[in-house]
Amino acid sequence: MARKKRVQVKKEGLGDKIEKVTKATGIKAVVDKISEVTGVDCGCSERKEILNKSRFFAKYEPECIDEDEYKILKELVTNPPYIMSTEYQLKVLKVYNRIFRLKQKVTNCGSCWDNIKNQIKTIITAYDREGFI
Numbered sequence: 001m002a003r004k005k006r007v008q009v010k011k012e013g014l015g016d017k018i019e020k021v022t023k024a025t026g027i028k029a030v031v032d033k034i035s036e037v038t039g040v041d042c043g044c045s046e047r048k049e050i051l052n053k054s055r056f057f058a059k060y061e062p063e064c065i066d067e068d069e070y071k072i073l074k075e076l077v078t079n080p081p082y083i084m085s086t087e088y089q090l091k092v093l094k095v096y097n098r099i100f101r102l103k104q105k106v107t108n109c110g111s112c113w114d115n116i117k118n119q120i121k122t123i124i125t126a127y128d129r130e131g132f133i
Helices: 014-025 027-038 044-053 067-078 086-100 110-130
Strands: none
Touching: 014 027, 014 044, 067 086, 067 110, 086 110
């Protein structure tokens, strides 16, 4: 059986994105100072966590992949076929659905596959960076 290795790949949640904007604009510093002076918690941390856990903007940590799955996904990223056979789509989607805990079906939608490929590219980049293979 091929070995598996966990790699940290996280997507920013909505709460993280809002926090970045408030830091960049100086809003967070003002709110923190007011909280410090008044002694009243602003509730930013709790809101951030709630937004990060929301269904559409949740952080995720994909499941580990083994060497065989890595090869399947690496091939899609480095040498994508011009036309994907249904058999090839099923092979890729089987791995994709398992690691992201989804139920994506075979599709001919180009933008759907672009999204899938981008997510797979993120995983492969992380594994390559960590020296998986």
